[in-house]
Amino acid sequence: MSSIRIVTDSTADIPLAVREELGIEMVPLKIHFGSETFLDAVTLQSASFYEKLVSTAALPTTSQPSPLEFMEVYKRLAEEPGTQIISIHLSSALSGTYQSAVLAGNMMEEEKLGKVNVVDSLSASYGIGVLAVAAAKAAREGHSVEQILTLIQNIRKDYKIYFLVDTLSYLQKGGRIGKASAVLGSLLSIKPILSIDKDGVVAAIDKVRGQRKAMARIIELMQADIPGKALHLVIAHANNLEAADQLRGLIEDNFEVLSVEYIILGPVIGAHAGPGTSAAFIKPV
Known part of the structure; x- marks a missing residue:
């Protein structure tokens, strides 16, 4: 058979x-913290990873x-x-x-x-x-x-993805943006909204000052990108349940959410996006 x-x-x-x-x-x-190597989601789980990430000066690498x-x-x-x-x-x-x-x-x-x-x-x-x-x-x-x-x-x-990055410092450490941009972004509380384009590349959709305005901007982007009002939703976060709940609430206020699930972004994704990131994964109906 x-x-x-x-x-x-x-x-x-x-x-x-x-x-x-x-x-x-x-x-x-794999996740590498200096000489230590861990297997993503096997020998290093999300909760332990985010604790280690904020307490370690060096940025982890992945392979x-x-x-x-x-x-x-x-x-x-x-x-x-x-x-x-x-x-x-x-x-x-x-x-x-x-x-x-x-x-x-x-x-x-x-x-x-x-x-x-x-x-x-x-x-x-x-x-x-x-x-x-x-x-x-x-x-x-x-x-x-x-x-x-x-x-x-x-x-x-048809799938839609919106990442709201809490800080630019991890993108800067990973070589995605320059140090000056990261410092300026932090001073101005700039929140980048990211997605993944049709070629599978991480792309910045917008940069908004302040988390509340950034989440409101995600709703505007969704209203432009999603033809109907009904959708299935997966909310993800990098050790930031409060922001995840806030994003979920805004989406539910503006769309017909047929189902919702929560996930925690794993160590490899979290190493590049940074703690505090929240994300919406959307399957339109």
């Missing part, structure tokens, strides 16, 4: 309980899984005859994770162990997670690989 298994990486920020319920396999990226680490997961899944694999990963514009998965898939074919359908999510965090969760549910319902790949494309095309 044929079965379809879904693989993703830790930057999808899918809660463990959801992964276990749907049988989604996760390959972790992708190797092809061999992907290969280990693919080979284990392929041990069951008839298993087909769909592997969905962090945007290739942001990391080499996707390329590692592609190389592992090629190795699987060369060793005649089966085909791996590797998908570039062109996204990050729950922009990946929503694809993996939808794919796992569709597989459980008996859909074919081709049907699931089409489903992923359709969701990816």
